[in-house]
Amino acid sequence: MWGYKRFFKRTQLETSDYLKDDILLIRCSVGVVRSHTEGPKIYSIPVPPSNIGQHFGKLLESGKGIDVNFEVDGEIYAAHKLVLAVRSPVFRAQLFGPMKDQNTKCIKVEDMDAPVFKALLHFIYWDALPDMEEFFGLNSKWASTLMSQHLLAASDRYALERLRLLCEAKLCEEVAINTVATTLALAEQHQCFQLKAVCLKFIAQPENLKAVMQTDGFEYLRESCPFVITELLQYVARIGEHSVISCGHVNKALDGDMNGRRVKQRLH
Amino acid sequence: MWGYKRFFKRTQLETSDYLKDDILLIRCSVGVVRSHTEGPKIYSIPVPPSNIGQHFGKLLESGKGIDVNFEVDGEIYAAHKLVLAVRSPVFRAQLFGPMKDQNTKCIKVEDMDAPVFKALLHFIYWDALPDMEEFFGLNSKWASTLMSQHLLAASDRYALERLRLLCEAKLCEEVAINTVATTLALAEQHQCFQLKAVCLKFIAQPENLKAVMQTDGFEYLRESCPFVITELLQYVARIGEHSVISCGHVNKALDGDMNGRRVKQRLH
Numbered sequence: 301m302w303g304y305k306r307f308f309k310r311t312q313l314e315t316s317d318y319l320k321d322d323i324l325l326i327r328c329s330v331g332v333v334r335s336h337t338e339g340p341k342i343y344s345i346p347v348p349p350s351n352i353g354q355h356f357g358k359l360l361e362s363g364k365g366i367d368v369n370f371e372v373d374g375e376i377y378a379a380h381k382l383v384l385a386v387r388s389p390v391f392r393a394q395l396f397g398p399m400k401d402q403n404t405k406c407i408k409v410e411d412m413d414a415p416v417f418k419a420l421l422h423f424i425y426w427d428a429l430p431d432m433e434e435f436f437g438l439n440s441k442w443a444s445t446l447m448s449q450h451l452l453a454a455s456d457r458y459a460l461e462r463l464r465l466l467c468e469a470k471l472c473e474e475v476a477i478n479t480v481a482t483t484l485a486l487a488e489q490h491q492c493f494q495l496k497a498v499c500l501k502f503i504a505q506p507e508n509l510k511a512v513m514q515t516d517g518f519e520y521l522r523e524s525c526p527f528v529i530t531e532l533l534q535y536v537a538r539i540g541e542h543s544v545i546s547c548g549h550v551n552k553a554l555d556g557d558m559n560g561r562r563v564k565q566r567l568h
Numbered sequence: 569m570w571g572y573k574r575f576f577k578r579t580q581l582e583t584s585d586y587l588k589d590d591i592l593l594i595r596c597s598v599g600v601v602r603s604h605t606e607g608p609k610i611y612s613i614p615v616p617p618s619n620i621g622q623h624f625g626k627l628l629e630s631g632k633g634i635d636v637n638f639e640v641d642g643e644i645y646a647a648h649k650l651v652l653a654v655r656s657p658v659f660r661a662q663l664f665g666p667m668k669d670q671n672t673k674c675i676k677v678e679d680m681d682a683p684v685f686k687a688l689l690h691f692i693y694w695d696a697l698p699d700m701e702e703f704f705g706l707n708s709k710w711a712s713t714l715m716s717q718h719l720l721a722a723s724d725r726y727a728l729e730r731l732r733l734l735c736e737a738k739l740c741e742e743v744a745i746n747t748v749a750t751t752l753a754l755a756e757q758h759q760c761f762q763l764k765a766v767c768l769k770f771i772a773q774p775e776n777l778k779a780v781m782q783t784d785g786f787e788y789l790r791e792s793c794p795f796v797i798t799e800l801l802q803y804v805a806r807i808g809e810h811s812v813i814s815c816g817h818v819n820k821a822l823d824g825d826m827n828g829r830r831v832k833q834r835l836h
Binding site for chain 1: 613619621766
């Protein structure tokens with residue numbers, strides 16, 4: 301009903317029953333007309349997911365057309381300049397920039413373990429993290445976390461943004477007492493703000509704090525990023541405050557009070 | 569309750585109240601024990617989707633490092649041998665096989681329109697179909713369907729399996745009276761069984777058949793794939809049979825009978 305042509309004359313309104321004590325109440329019903337409707341699709345053909353990563357992964361495995369070698373910690377890794385340059389701006393500068401390496405027969409990579417470089421190449425070609433267990437024979441969560449930590453540092457060095465986030469996500473998933481302090485130090489050093497926040501929250505939990513403080517990683521954190529310890533203390537103080545409030549006003553029977561006290565004991 | 573040790577002696581059972589008129593009713597309660605439980609994850613860091621296609625797409629756009637040119641219908645397209653070879657076994661043979669083209673400065677591509685080759689290159693690098701409207705300025709469904717038809721043929725020629733399925737899915741989505749007969753011919757010629765089935769079903773619908781038969785595409789289909797016409801007739805006969813059964817036994821008021829008759833009229 302498009303009512304714009306339906307007028308009500310003023311005189312007619314003023315003498316009508318609609319006006320009560322000089323008040324006219326208007327009730328509006330608003331309807332929404334959808335200009336675009338779509339029926340259910342009767343036919344559809346499923347499309348498989350992207351496989352471009354597999355295509356380049358197989359190229360790496362085949363070793364065909366290689367034009368550059370890297371020596372990492374005594375191991376030699378062959379690759380394709382074009383692929384490396386497309387994926388990493390750092391490799392691009394190193395291989396095609398004005399200051400490019402002249403000798404691409406064997407470029408030496410310093411300060412990196414061979415398996416980390418291998419995993420880096422895997423990501424560059426496959427566009428996915430390798431399966432740590434299959435790839436390195438690592439079958440403990442600890443070893444997998446250690447590899448992700450190294451790979452995070454390598455991803456930052458070669459400006460591989462998605463690899464960095466994949467490592468962050470993995471480290472976040474694997475966050476644990478014995479490795480979290482090193483992960484926090486790493487997050488701080490490589491500006492991984494999300495991962496840093498996760499680590500701080502995890503360590504500041506009353507049930508984790510004391511145990512984390514007894515790990516070697518915490519000692520390393522204290523030495524390499526002393527200011528992060530202050531941030532951690534702020535987190536702990538906030539949680540302590542929270543639990544004092546909750547035990548004072550809401551529920552004394554719960555372990556809020558105990559948590560609050562435990563946190564204080566640990567930090568003095 | 570793991571009851572395998574709880575036996576009931578036969579004599580005891582036979583004299584018990586459980587047995588009534590030589591009948592023993594057994595009620596079993598089966599419980600499922602889940603061996604693996606997982607709590608909700610407190611922390612998680614989101615990882616962006618794969619961007620390897622964008623990396624190679626930008627390489628194509630930049631034109632850096634090109635080492636091969638194609639002349640298609642008077643247009644020149646530059647590309648990278650390595651990328652082409654990785655993505656298409658046909659390009660691999662053409663560029664690196666024992667019978668490889670010696671002159672890669674300019675390889676001539678016959679029997680293909682320039683925009684189709686351009687779209688093919690787009691897929692090879694970006695791993696996605698181009699936006700037909702943006703890419704070619706095509707703004708009608710008909711023009712988009714025509715491009716998908718050509719691209720399907722090109723994907724078969726260069727053995728790009730995923731591109732073929734992307735085209736099939738697009739043609740399936742855009743199935744329409746004026747283009748479906750050509751699509752069916754194409755599906756037949758390039759062994760696209762899913763697409764062929766969709767086209768046959770669509771054409772055989774009583775509300776579509778007559779109109780499709782009046783298109784130029786149907787004439788082309790009749791000439792190029794005469795045996796598909798027989799298959800189509802089988803489809804129609806099956807639908808006709810179905811509607812006769814449904815109008816005879818189930819519901820005379822519905823248009824089953826009318827459909828049945830209309831189909832017969834159209835085919836005699």
